[in-house]
Amino acid sequence: METLQKPELAERAGRIVPLLRGNAYWSEGHRRLHPLSIEAMADAGVFKLRVPERYGGFACDSRTLTKVLGVLGQGDGSAAWTTAVWSIAAWMTCLFPDEVQDEVFATPDVRICATLSPTAVATPKDSGYSITGQWAFMSGALHSQWQVAVAATENAGPILALVPMAELGVMDDWYTTGLKGSGSVTTIATGVYVPATRVLSLGAVLNEQYASVLNADNPVYRSPLLPTASASSVGTLLGLARGAMGAFLHRLPNRGITYTGYTSQREAPVTHLQVAAAAMKIDEAEFHAERLATQVDAKAMAKAEWTTEERARARADMGAVCQLVKEAVDILNTASGGTSIYDTVPIQQIERDVLAINLHALMHPNTNLELYGRVLCGLDPNTYYL
Numbered sequence: 001m002e003t004l005q006k007p008e009l010a011e012r013a014g015r016i017v018p019l020l021r022g023n024a025y026w027s028e029g030h031r032r033l034h035p036l037s038i039e040a041m042a043d044a045g046v047f048k049l050r051v052p053e054r055y056g057g058f059a060c061d062s063r064t065l066t067k068v069l070g071v072l073g074q075g076d077g078s079a080a081w082t083t084a085v086w087s088i089a090a091w092m093t094c095l096f097p098d099e100v101q102d103e104v105f106a107t108p109d110v111r112i113c114a115t116l117s118p119t120a121v122a123t124p125k126d127s128g129y130s131i132t133g134q135w136a137f138m139s140g141a142l143h144s145q146w147q148v149a150v151a152a153t154e155n156a157g158p159i160l161a162l163v164p165m166a167e168l169g170v171m172d173d174w175y176t177t178g179l180k181g182s183g184s185v186t187t188i189a190t191g192v193y194v195p196a197t198r199v200l201s202l203g204a205v206l207n208e209q210y211a212s213v214l215n216a217d218n219p220v221y222r223s224p225l226l227p228t229a230s231a232s233s234v235g236t237l238l239g240l241a242r243g244a245m246g247a248f249l250h251r252l253p254n255r256g257i258t259y260t261g262y263t264s265q266r267e268a269p270v271t272h273l274q275v276a277a278a279a280m281k282i283d284e285a286e287f288h289a290e291r292l293a294t295q296v297d298a299k300a301m302a303k304a305e306w307t308t309e310e311r312a313r314a315r316a317d318m319g320a321v322c323q324l325v326k327e328a329v330d331i332l333n334t335a336s337g338g339t340s341i342y343d344t345v346p347i348q349q350i351e352r353d354v355l356a357i358n359l360h361a362l363m364h365p366n367t368n369l370e371l372y373g374r375v376l377c378g379l380d381p382n383t384y385y386l
Helices: 008-014 017-030 035-044 062-072 077-093 098-104 202-206 225-254 269-302 308-334 346-358 365-376
Strands: 112-114 120-125 128-138 146-151 159-164 169-171 185-195 199-201
Touching: 008 035, 008 062, 017 035, 017 062, 017 077, 017 346, 035 077, 062 077, 062 225, 062 269, 077 098, 077 112, 077 146, 077 225, 077 346, 120 146, 120 185, 128 146, 128 159, 146 185, 159 185, 159 202, 199 202, 202 225, 225 269, 225 308, 225 346, 269 308, 308 346, 308 365
Parallel strands: 112 146
Antiparallel strands: 120 128, 128 185, 146 159, 159 199, 169 185
């Protein structure tokens, strides 16, 4: 199979991991990414991962994106998660008419935040829509220039609308236990006008009815939305898992086990069991992430239709990555001792970030497992988000 992978992007991301790791504590405290992290990410090209090549982007496939996020996540979970969101939103922007893309991608290193929740109302106005409402959990909004907003209409079903961030308000409400650095604040629209050219039907998008002409023949931009978003989300978790293992092994040689005869934790059989169990779960998570990303890329290259079962399994693979990484990181955190509760020790931040991702509505392991089982049992899926 022809490949669209660009391995040098992961190498470029790897060079900024120490800086991201060094800024992660600041980002947590300030509830947004450090300015130097944003600058370094721009230099590494991570804001162009899903941008079409005609705008200077890399138009990378899902496997490449997974690898890049898997690297970034070893430095800072919030930076990797926000990059994933920006990448998904950039991909969604590539479904809009080409003249709309010309407008959005005219900004160098443009960042677009997005949601799929229709928590606003769109009213027809002057061949477009007037939108009023708000969207919570808007990761990356504080560093974005555009937002893909979803709003309900009275008769036409939900719509996707591209809105400049300058026309939206921000509610500084991101006080959380995990992914603090993602700055996932609530954005607000009050009668914001959006011309019809910057509007797509969500129903049409969920049925692969896209508006771009120039992207129509590019396999990166012809996959279904939900499998693409699923494949775009798992890399952050792999990075967090690898970061947890690296942080644990880094501290291991200089730690004993208090109130036992072990002056070196490395020599304790319980440690061997814990490290091996965590490593095997990370391996399993990598399997599901690779299967998901490979399926998205392969079916796009082959112009193959997706069955309902395949769509449900894509979400199940994403949920499995969430569950397995959560279990692996919990093992390592449990083995890290009392000193690991200090804010400056990476493992506790990693565990909180992983837990936050597991609670995401589209990524929750139980929700996705139930959906897959429902389809396997011959029932219709109880969601349009496939």
